[in-house]
Each structure stands twice: as C-alpha cells, then as structure tokens.
Amino acid sequence: LRHFLTTEGLPKELLTEILDTADSFVDMSAQQVKKVPLLRGKTVVNLFFEASTRTLSTFELAAKRLSADVLNLNISTSSTKKGETLKDTLMTMRAMHSDMFVVRHSDSGAAHFIAEQVTPDVAVINAGDGRHAHPTQAMLDMLTIRRHKGQFEGLKVAIVGDILHSRVARSQIHALRILGAEEIRVIAPQTLLPRHIESLGARVYTDMNSGLRDVDVVMMLRLQKERMDSALLPSESEFYKLYGLTRDKLAFAKPDAIVMHPGPINRGVEIESAVADGERSVILDQVTNGIAVRMAVMSMAMSGQLAEKNRAQPDID
Numbered sequence: 001l002r003h004f005l006t007t008e009g010l011p012k013e014l015l016t017e018i019l020d021t022a023d024s025f026v027d028m029s030a031q032q033v034k035k036v037p038l039l040r041g042k043t044v045v046n047l048f049f050e051a052s053t054r055t056l057s058t059f060e061l062a063a064k065r066l067s068a069d070v071l072n073l074n075i076s077t078s079s080t081k082k083g084e085t086l087k088d089t090l091m092t093m094r095a096m097h098s099d100m101f102v103v104r105h106s107d108s109g110a111a112h113f114i115a116e117q118v119t120p121d122v123a124v125i126n127a128g129d130g131r132h133a134h135p136t137q138a139m140l141d142m143l144t145i146r147r148h149k150g151q152f153e154g155l156k157v158a159i160v161g162d163i164l165h166s167r168v169a170r171s172q173i174h175a176l177r178i179l180g181a182e183e184i185r186v187i188a189p190q191t192l193l194p195r196h197i198e199s200l201g202a203r204v205y206t207d208m209n210s211g212l213r214d215v216d217v218v219m220m221l222r223l224q225k226e227r228m229d230s231a232l233l234p235s236e237s238e239f240y241k242l243y244g245l246t247r248d249k250l251a252f253a254k255p256d257a258i259v260m261h262p263g264p265i266n267r268g269v270e271i272e273s274a275v276a277d278g279e280r281s282v283i284l285d286q287v288t289n290g291i292a293v294r295m296a297v298m299s300m301a302m303s304g305q306l307a308e309k310n311r312a313q314p315d316i317d
C-alpha cells in the first residue's frame with residue numbers, strides 16, 4: 001500500500017499524472033457517470049482530529065464514487081476522549097481491515113507518524129497536518145489553475161495572507177514550482193511570513209499593490225487564528241485595510257486574473273464579498289475539483305502507481 005503525504009520533492013510527471021487522472025474524473029462526472037469500481041471492496045477511514053467541511057466531505061464523496069466502503073470516525077465522540085492514545089486508535093482502526101486512512105491532525109508531521117505506524121497494511125493520505133502540508137488541497141488548486149489557464153508555464157501566482165501558519169501555502173509553493181509556474185509571490189506582513197520562505201522559491205512582497213501587479217492568479221488565505229498566540233493576533237480591520245482583497249486591489253492584477261481561496265472564507269477579513277462572489281472568483285470550482293483530485297489520489301495510491309513512479313521518494317513508498 002502507498003501514501004500521499006506531501007507535494008514536496010515529487011516529480012513533475014507524478015503531479016501531472018494526478019492532474020490528468022483528475023481531469024478524466026471531471027469529464028466522467030460531466031457525462032453523468034458518477035461511480036467507478038476502482039476501490040470496490042476497499043475500506044477507507046476518515047480520521048479527522050481537526051474540524052473540516054470541504055476536505056472531509058469531498059474525501060467521503062470521492063471514496064464513495066470509487067465504490068469504497070467509507071467510515072468517518074467522529075473523533076469528538078470517540079474513545080480518544082476517554083484517554084485512548086493516537087497509536088491505539090490507529091491500531092484499533094487497522095484491526096477492522098482498513099485499507100486507507102485519510103488523516104487530518106493539528107500536529108505537523110502527524111501524517112508521517114501515522115504512515116510509519118500502519119505501513120504496509122494501510123495507505124495514508126494527508127488531509128492537512130499542522131502548518132506542514134495539505135497536498136490534496138494544493139493539487140485541487142493546481143487542477144483549478146490548469147483548467148482555467150491551460151498551463152503553468154508563464155504564470156505569475158500571488159499567495160496572500162497568513163503564509164506563516166498555512167500548510168496550504170507550503171504545499172502550493174512546492175507544487176507550483178514543480179509544475180513550472182514562472183513566478184510565485186507571497187504577499188504578507190513580516191509577522192505572517194515564515195523565515196527563509198525565499199528558499200522555497202517564492203518572492204516576498206509586503207505591499208499588496210506591488211505584489212499583485214500583473215499576476216495571473218490571486219490565492220487568498222485565511223488568518224489561521226487557531227494556530228496563533230492570541231497576543232500576536234493582528235487586528236482584523238487593520239489586516240483587511242492592508243491585505244484584504246478588494247476590487248480596488250484586484251485591479252493591479254491582470255484583467256483576466258482568477259481569484260482563489262481554499263476556504264473557509266472570512267468575508268471582510270481577507271476578502272471582500274464582491275470579489276469572493278465576483279465573476280473572477282473560482283472558489284467554488286476549487287471545491288468541485290476537490291472530488292476529482294481526491295478520486296485520482298486515492299485510486300493511484302491504492303493501485304500502487306505512486307510507488308512505481310517514486311520508488312526513491314521518502315514520502316511515497
């Protein structure tokens with residue numbers, strides 16, 4: 001069995017194969033073909049130790065469309081509340097002959113830890129671990145960009161907001177670089193920028209208007225208050241004034257620039273409603289594309305294609 005834990009260091013061919021496979025599922029859905037038997041007889045367990053709307057729902061739908069049996073363990077009412085450890089919870093779920101765990105956890109590195117515990121019996125898909133990675137979110141974002149812009153070559157992409165606490169930004173930067181985007185910009189106040197972000201291949205801007213100038217894609221991020229020290233929380237009104245995406249600020253991007261957001265959105269904090277709901281917004285396309293990307297990742301992981309293409313990669317075995 002195989003894992004999908006990060007976009008970092010993966011070959012371009014593999015990411016392209018995920019996108020191509022996802023595209024075929026989008027086309028299938030457009031032709032009203034809702035189900036395929038690729039995971040028939042397999043059991044997928046969603047283990048979400050953190051809140052989720054989009055990721056949990058689209059993983060569940062994706063697994064069902066692949067004909068898997070799906071179990072969503074409700075962590076808030078599970079025996080973890082009686083003191084059961086993460087490892088004992090994992091072993092308990094593995095003992096039910098699970099084939100795949102989809103895992104979200106607040107600790108960076110949790111998905112890797114879980115994969116180590118359950119290899120080789122269970123494939124692990126990372127649905128977001130701490131500030132570290134959210135690889136399927138990055139891949140659904142890449143699919144959305146490719147479907148709207150056709151290719152990555154020549155694209156300038158700006159990622160705006162709370163980069164410091166964002167697992168989405170890290171996974172996107174890795175994926176964009178691998179797929180050949182021309183320029184990746186991060187726009188944020190100094191206090192919300194990780195140290196050495198330039199080493200990932202991103203250009204840093206602290207001013208919205210210059211950072212957005214002539215970009216093709218504007219990716220907004222939420223302030224991740226749950227990961228911040230409350231004493232360091234920025235004022236929401238001040239943040240909106242300087243970094244909120246308004247129609248005025250969007251005018252600095254290319255006229256055909258698309259507006260993205262992984263969700264959940266905080267309207268009036270990082271984005272104006274008129275922009276979030278405007279004609280350049282592809283935010284709901286991102287949600288829809290999440291089903292196809294998760295179908296692609298789950299079917300490829302289960303069939304071992306990831307392993308064949310990435311035998312040398314530490315995160316995919």
Ligand code: CP
Binds near residue numbers: 054055128262263
């Ligand atoms: N984008 C994202 O991960 O959303 P959820 O937290 O709702 O799953």
